[in-house]
Amino acid sequence: MDKHEFEQFVTEHGKDILRFCRMNAESTERGNELYQDTMVKLLENQKSLMRRRI
Numbered sequence: 001m002d003k004h005e006f007e008q009f010v011t012e013h014g015k016d017i018l019r020f021c022r023m024n025a026e027s028t029e030r031g032n033e034l035y036q037d038t039m040v041k042l043l044e045n046q047k048s049l050m051r052r053r054i
Contacts, residue, residue: 006043 017038022031 002046006046009042010039 018031018035021034021038022028025031025034
């Protein structure tokens with residue numbers, strides 16, 4: 001996943017992921033933190049995600 005693909009993913013799915021995080025957290029603030037953590041994990045694991053696509 002390169003930078004463009006990541007940006008496209010966030011554009012297409014970011015709102016749904018944020019909504020999911022907020023629904024499953026105790027508060028909106030915690031949901032926002034969970035969303036940020038999720039996006040950081042996605043960025044950290046870009047290389048392994050690329051290998052799985054091939």
